[in-house]
Amino acid sequence: MDRRTFLKQSGLFVVTTLSGSSFLVGCGTPQPAAPSVNRPTSLRNEIYLTPFQHIIAHIDVYVAMEKGWFEEQGLLIKPVGGTGTAASVSQVAAKQALYGKAASIITVPQIADQNVPLLSVGQVDQRSQYSVASLPERPLKHPRDWQGKSIGVISRGGTTELLLDAMSIMTGLDPNNVNKKVTGADAGSYEFLRRGEVDGFITFSGSETAFRVMGINLHYLNTDEFARVPGDAYIVLRETAEKDGQAVLGFLRAVKRAYEWLQDKNNHDEAIRIMGKWNPVEVEDRKLALAKIEAQVKLATPDPGGKLLRADPQAWEDGVRVMARAGIIKNQNLKATDCYTNRFVDQLN
Numbered sequence: 001m002d003r004r005t006f007l008k009q010s011g012l013f014v015v016t017t018l019s020g021s022s023f024l025v026g027c028g029t030p031q032p033a034a035p036s037v038n039r040p041t042s043l044r045n046e047i048y049l050t051p052f053q054h055i056i057a058h059i060d061v062y063v064a065m066e067k068g069w070f071e072e073q074g075l076l077i078k079p080v081g082g083t084g085t086a087a088s089v090s091q092v093a094a095k096q097a098l099y100g101k102a103a104s105i106i107t108v109p110q111i112a113d114q115n116v117p118l119l120s121v122g123q124v125d126q127r128s129q130y131s132v133a134s135l136p137e138r139p140l141k142h143p144r145d146w147q148g149k150s151i152g153v154i155s156r157g158g159t160t161e162l163l164l165d166a167m168s169i170m171t172g173l174d175p176n177n178v179n180k181k182v183t184g185a186d187a188g189s190y191e192f193l194r195r196g197e198v199d200g201f202i203t204f205s206g207s208e209t210a211f212r213v214m215g216i217n218l219h220y221l222n223t224d225e226f227a228r229v230p231g232d233a234y235i236v237l238r239e240t241a242e243k244d245g246q247a248v249l250g251f252l253r254a255v256k257r258a259y260e261w262l263q264d265k266n267n268h269d270e271a272i273r274i275m276g277k278w279n280p281v282e283v284e285d286r287k288l289a290l291a292k293i294e295a296q297v298k299l300a301t302p303d304p305g306g307k308l309l310r311a312d313p314q315a316w317e318d319g320v321r322v323m324a325r326a327g328i329i330k331n332q333n334l335k336a337t338d339c340y341t342n343r344f345v346d347q348l349n
Contacts (some may be wrong), residue, residue: 030314034242043076046247047097049088051232052185054278055082058208059271060102060124060300066274068263069257073250079278085159092235093118095306100246104182104230105162105328108339112323112331117238120340122252123311125231126302130163131208134200135193139219143168143226144210146190150191152183152201160202166227166326209295213288229319230311231299233340241341249344256308256348262297 002051039107050058059074064070070077080097082088087099089107093116099177119182132151134140147168165175165198182202183189183201187210192198203211204225211218241248261267268290274281275293283289302308316336 023277035118040073040217043071043249044074044080045076046099046251047091047303048077048079048099048251049091049097049101050079050082051085051088051101052083054079055239056279056289056296057232058260059254059275059296060295062274062278063258063261063271064254067258067261069254070251073254075247075250075318076252077251077254081309084155089116089118089235092237095237098236098247099241100235102235103159103232104316105159105166105323106232106341107235107333108320108323109329110332111339112329114263118228118235119238119241119338119346120230120233120235120246120253120311121241121260122234122309123345124233124300124309126312128163128202128222128224128228128231128308129205129299130202130231131204132164132167132200132201132223133193133208133218133220135212135217136217138199139147140200141219142221143171143173146200147177148274149174149199150179150181150197153180154183154185154189154202155203156180156182159337162326162328163223164202166229166322166328167225169221169326170227171323176207187211187214190218193218197292205295205299206292208290210288213285213291227322228315229322230315233308233311242343245344249347252309253348256345258263259297259300259308263301265294269292307345307348309348310342311340313342316340324343334344 030200048061058079061077065077085102085106089102089110091097092100104120107118107120111118132140140146151164153164161180166179168175168178181191181198185204185207187207189201189203189207190211193201208220236248262271271293272283272286272289300308302310316339320334320336324332
């Protein structure tokens with residue numbers, strides 16, 4: 001499938017003006033304007049499209065911008081808030097953005113069955129950020145526990161529904177025996193559970209953190225327990241990785257430095273100030289914002305002996321196997337190494 005066909009089938013409409021401030025995604029929705037920055041003509045201007053809006057989950061990029069670490073790599077990065085992971089993937093595929101961010105459960109099917117030449121070059125999430133949340137008095141501990149019941153997903157046909165189905169299939173259960181209800185991605189999803197409209201719902205690390213800060217006690221079953229697939233990673237086109245490796249290396253070097261800076265909690269007050277330029281609403285509750293930053297840093301921190309942004313080869317092998325068995329991909333001959341690389345991360349200090 002060529003990139004133009006892929007963009008059309010994704011249902012997205014894109015208008016970009018790289019030299020100005022216009023960037024419209026999906027139904028012509030305008031994105032938040034970037035804070036004003038100096039734009040030296042010697043720097044290379046590139047777009048990074050987030051999977052979803054300007055939120056703390058992408059704070060490493062905003063920190064790297066504010067601290068001038070992209071500029072040190074010869075890059076002037078403009079983050080544009082996406083409307084979903086499909087937007088990030090499709091616009092990288094269509095060459096509307098050089099960098100994107102997406103989980104393997106979204107990129108691998110495009111690589112395997114649609115021949116979209118994507119490549120994950122920097123693994124942000126070192127473990128799944130998604131869990132099935134349920135009431136402690138009625139905990140869901142195994143996919144069999146939600147057979148014949150209703151489970152909330154963030155969106156229809158998206159990452160969370162695919163993961164929920166994969167968890168059932170990997171334990172020999174029929175995912176069609178589960179009623180899926182869209183409950184969204186924010187803390188309001190808890191209301192569906194509280195009212196008894198669902199028996200559980202998939203939540204992500206940001207909302208899970210919010211629940212804990214709010215004192216809402218829930219039981220969490222991480223999706224890695226039954227369907228281990230690599231989470232969000234920075235993506236580029238394969239041709240970018242092959243022909244423009246310095247742009248890939250420079251981007252990763254800057255965001256890695258940002259995560260190293262964020263690992264020091266003494267920097268979190270400044271991180272909140274930086275984030276406030278992009279999303280003042282999310283940092284209004286300082287306690288919650290600090291908790292979200294800590295949760296994001298923890299998600300991106302590998303196990304002892306690991307390296308920031310380095311993909312776990314075994315996790316990718318497991319992920320491709322899960323997706324093949326679950327029917328998420330049809331190409332049974334796909335190799336995990338067709339989908340990711342560590343060659344850039346391994347060059348970082």
